[in-house]
Amino acid sequence: MSLDELRARAEARGAAVDGPRNQPWFTRELVVTDPEGYKLAFVTPNERVET
Template sequence: METETLLSSFVKLLVSDVERSAAFYEALGFKRLRSDPPFLQLRWENQAEVYLVKAPAALPVEGRRGAGVLIGIRVGALSVEEVAARAQALGVSVDGPTRQPWHTREVVLSDPDGYRLNFIEPA
């Protein structure tokens, strides 16, 4: 069950369009907890929090978002196949599922701003 208790770790993503990004994440299965401009808070089960933040005009981030970073999310109740199917229904290219040597199955996809999301389950 989702709670309003803040998790100890989270990621903030600078995005070009907060509502477009929120719709994408919600279609994957994230739940919107609150919208307090300039932040919009989302949660994946009780495991991960993502804050979407409108990129300030003075901060040059175009072409620099997400380079070399995978945001890891344990799938929990869904399987990596279910997450992949939801992403593909949004027209997103998905890498995987791939069995990794560290005993996980993983899919990787990109959000509308190019952030790479790595959904993970035990193999």
């Protein structure tokens, strides 16, 4: 499951979400806050892009 799919499922169930965001350390991160206030961070590797 991708972070975008996870975001959609979390929002559908009433959770607050932040992201997903690409980070400079080559990860993509999503933070989900459930209705009780617990925060869960989901991180996936992001491909390094040469500039």
